Amino acid sequence: MANSEAHKRTLRSNKLGLVCLCGTLALTAAVQRADPMSKIAREYVRLVLAMGQHDKDYVDAYYGPDDIKREAESAKLALDAIGAGVKSLRAQVAAVPPAADELGRLRHQYLEKQLAAMSARVRMLGGERLTFDQESRALYDAVAPAYPDSHFQAVLDRLDKRFPGGGSLVERYDAWRRAFLIPREKLDTVFTAAVGACRERTGRHVKLPAGEHFTVEYVTNKSWSGYNWYQGNFRSLIQVNTDLPIYIDRAIDLACHEGYPGHHVYNALLEQHLVKDRGWLEFTVYPLFSPQSLIAEGTANFGIEVAFPGAERIAYERDTLFPLAGLDASRAAEYYEVMAMVDQLSYAGNEAARRYLNGQIDAAAATAWLERYALMPRDRAAQRVRFFDQYRSYVINYNYGKDLVRTFIESRGGTPDRPDRRWQEFETLLSSPRLPSGLR
Numbered sequence: 085m086a087n088s089e090a091h092k093r094t095l096r097s098n099k100l101g102l103v104c105l106c107g108t109l110a111l112t113a114a115v116q117r118a119d120p121m122s123k124i125a126r127e128y129v130r131l132v133l134a135m136g137q138h139d140k141d142y143v144d145a146y147y148g149p150d151d152i153k154r155e156a157e158s159a160k161l162a163l164d165a166i167g168a169g170v171k172s173l174r175a176q177v178a179a180v181p182p183a184a185d186e187l188g189r190l191r192h193q194y195l196e197k198q199l200a201a202m203s204a205r206v207r208m209l210g211g212e213r214l215t216f217d218q219e220s221r222a223l224y225d226a227v228a229p230a231y232p233d234s235h236f237q238a239v240l241d242r243l244d245k246r247f248p249g250g251g252s253l254v255e256r257y258d259a260w261r262r263a264f265l266i267p268r269e270k271l272d273t274v275f276t277a278a279v280g281a282c283r284e285r286t287g288r289h290v291k292l293p294a295g296e297h298f299t300v301e302y303v304t305n306k307s308w309s310g311y312n313w314y315q316g317n318f319r320s321l322i323q324v325n326t327d328l329p330i331y332i333d334r335a336i337d338l339a340c341h342e343g344y345p346g347h348h349v350y351n352a353l354l355e356q357h358l359v360k361d362r363g364w365l366e367f368t369v370y371p372l373f374s375p376q377s378l379i380a381e382g383t384a385n386f387g388i389e390v391a392f393p394g395a396e397r398i399a400y401e402r403d404t405l406f407p408l409a410g411l412d413a414s415r416a417a418e419y420y421e422v423m424a425m426v427d428q429l430s431y432a433g434n435e436a437a438r439r440y441l442n443g444q445i446d447a448a449a450a451t452a453w454l455e456r457y458a459l460m461p462r463d464r465a466a467q468r469v470r471f472f473d474q475y476r477s478y479v480i481n482y483n484y485g486k487d488l489v490r491t492f493i494e495s496r497g498g499t500p501d502r503p504d505r506r507w508q509e510f511e512t513l514l515s516s517p518r519l520p521s522g523l524r
């Protein structure tokens with residue numbers, strides 16, 4: 085994700101974003117002086133930025149004051165010094181009495197968990213080895229359920245009946261799926277339409293900050309399929325990776341996940357409610373290997389279902405996206421019927437990552453496992469193993485994160501039969517510093 089082009093853009097835009105932010109922070113300076121948490125927040129930001137000097141993927145976004153960034157860059161703190169700083173900051177957070185209001189308590193818990201994760205990441209960069217589950221608990225405040233091979237085999241058996249014939253199942257599935265490819269020359273038209281539909285649906289339920297906006301770029305040679313680089317001042321750069329064929333379902337998936345109501349909206353609402361309204365500086369930085377990522381990925385994936393519940397999605401795609409992509413619209417329902425079956429293999433990716441990162445299998449075996457159990461064609465499986473190398477147990481944030489978010493929203497009354505309540509609870513979650521253990 086840390087391609088230099090993207091970083092240059094992010095930094096340039098951060099400077100633009102600052103002009104507005106500094107004014108906001110100056111206005112809230114008096115409030116901050118009376119709050120011991122503001123000193124802690126500033127030091128937290130400085131330490132996260134210091135980590136970025138050792139780990140190019142660590143700082144996913146920063147749009148806070150430029151002087152903290154300059155300070156972190158010139159200090160060039162060694163890992164040990166960062167570790168000591170985190171330890172001291174954790175003691176300071178523990179000494180602050182709990183806030184009277186819920187949001188204040190969430191803020192306190194958020195800093196505790198984010199700092200605990202930073203401490204683990206410092207130890208990992210220093211050479212400490214954790215198992216997959218130990219790592220995900222330490223970094224993301226969650227351990228994903230494990231499934232035996234038989235769980236996936238039962239799904240594969242059903243798919244085998246759906247796609248009878250010779251050759252491997254992944255080959256038969258891949259051959260069928262080719263009819264649903266978005267031609268490269270139509271990608272931007274289809275994706276732009278999907279973004280518009282996601283924004284319109286989100287805007288009906290969520291008050292989006294004035295002036296929010298993102299730009300889209302098509303890139304290659306990445307281990308991920310899409311990325312949102314949040315730049316502050318309600319702006320994002322969204323990159324779509326075109327290394328591999330893009331099927332029709334990815335248009336809505338990516339538009340919702342990266343844009344509306346996913347990452348772009350999550351970051352913009354945090355900026356609006358926590359940074360601009362309250363002056364909580366710690367939210368101007370987003371450390372990637374931290375519990376915040378489970379909330380970010382979980383809400384981005386669950387948001388697809390919130391914006392486009394099953395039948396509505398099929399109808400929209402049949403009437404709009406399939407024709408724009410030049411695909412046979414009469415097959416939209418068939419496509420999503422199969423996609424729902426394949427989605428039941430989602431946790432197979434976690435199993436491959438768990439075994440691979442625990443050293444039980446090598447990269448070739450992990451690729452073969454993904455082909456067989458996650459039904460990924462070879463090139464996609466190989467791309468996924470590169471993702472494991474770069475982001476490790478981060479993989480659980482997508483599927484387990486989505487499941488935790490769904491359980492949380494539905495436990496608060498946001499069930500599919502109550503769409504308004506579903507959106508309301510979803511927006512509340514996107515606007516607050518809630519963390520994975522707080523979803524259970």
Ligand SMILES: [Zn+2]
Pocket residue numbers: 341347380381384
């Ligand atoms: Zn994401």
